[in-house]
Amino acid sequence: MTVLDQSAASRGKLRGVADIVDRASMLVQTVAQPSLAQLLLRVAIAVPFWKSGILKWDGFLQLSDTAVTLFSDEFMLHLPGGPYPFPAPTLMAFLSGCGEITFPVLLVLGFGTRFAALGLLFMTVIVELTVPDGWPIHITWAA
Secondary structure, eight states, X not given: OOHHHHHHHHHHHHHXXXXXXXXXXXXXXXXXXXXXXXHHHHHHHHHHHHHHHHTTEEETTEEOHHHHHIIIIIOEEOOTTOOEEOSSHHHHHHHHHHHHHHHHHHHHHTSSHHHHHHHHHXXXXXXXXXXXXXHHHHHHHHO
């Protein structure tokens, strides 16, 4: 086998690998449409907030006792010179529960997504101030 034959054989193998890579790339582009990827990302961020929001309610606009107790006795704002208790814990529990139900629904359905995302970002900041050790998870929510 001459050097030219070896070179031609190498190019043939590389062309075969390039064809496989091109087919795989086309498959990924077909499956991973931007709209599908965006929907999956919206669902991924909505799920933890929705789950947390569902736990705060005992019925339609009926806060659970646990939610009020958490904001009254357990949750604290970790600010400089603190931690400080939440002001108006019942109101904070109510607003948190409303936001954790409304914003994820809006986000997943695609209605007012910027408004919903901003609301969830604001809630993420409050959660970070409440649970400062959870920053690895909170930063992914914010991103």
